[in-house]
């Protein structure tokens with residue numbers, strides 16, 4: 061008899077799922093906040109799953125982490141202090157550490173177990189977590205950011221979906237506190253969910269509506285991430301000055317010589333060009349009531 065195959069499946073909506081074959085389960089435990097699983101898979105390498113949702117895979121995490129960090133850095137090269145909310149896997153820290161100009165990176169992760177597990181099983185993302193500029197805070201991002209005033213040039217919200225521990229990180233109150241925590245020309249980037257499946261699209265609209273209301277202007281850009289729902293993922297860009305992220309000095313960024321596998325300055329410009337249905341969705345969100 062053949063050995064039984066093991067598969068991980070994420071449910072995208074009641075009628076669509078995504079599966080990958082699992083070679084072995086590396087870790088599985090419930091923390092105070094969520095179920096944490098790590099699997100080895102032939103198609104995507106080692107993967108991290110929180111509460112049944114795929115957070116990252118070794119094969120394609122570079123796309124997400126490059127796209128959540130580099131566009132903001134290219135728009136505002138003088139960023140010195142950064143706050144990452146969530147991101148306990150260290151992927152954002154790794155990309156931020158490519159800039160010598162960054163002086164301080166605070167990471168605020170609610171679940172210390174995520175950091176522990178990623179340090180042990182996902183060195184590919186966690187490897188710069190001990191960089192001298194990085195300081196890890198085990199705290200609720202919602203509360204942490206409330207106490208900060210004009211402290212950060214860049215805030216990156218690297219959260220889970222807006223259910224469970226990440227829920228508060230999509231609210232108007234949170235974005236308002238981020239606005240006060242930013243310096244004069246500071247930038248907020250958030251993972252903005254997918255526009256495709258209905259529930260994700262609604263999360264996307266809510267996030268955009270709140271960001272737009274709080275910052276007065278909010279831009280959205282996209283990336284193709286094979287292992288996230290629908291493969292089409294959005295990011296939000298909002299800044300205190302309302303600057304347009306499509307206006308930036310690409311040559312200056314190229315001159316830094318930073319090595320990336322997905323991001324480049326042509327792609328930067330293109331990533332803000334959105335499909336019509338997404339544009340419409342976001343426009344409708346801006347005029348939705350509160």
Ligand code: AG3
Pocket residue numbers: 070113114115116124147148149151152218219220221251287288289
């Ligand atoms: N944070 C965004 C993950 C969202 C994926 N959602 C899903 N699979 N339903 C990823 C954290 C990586 N640093």
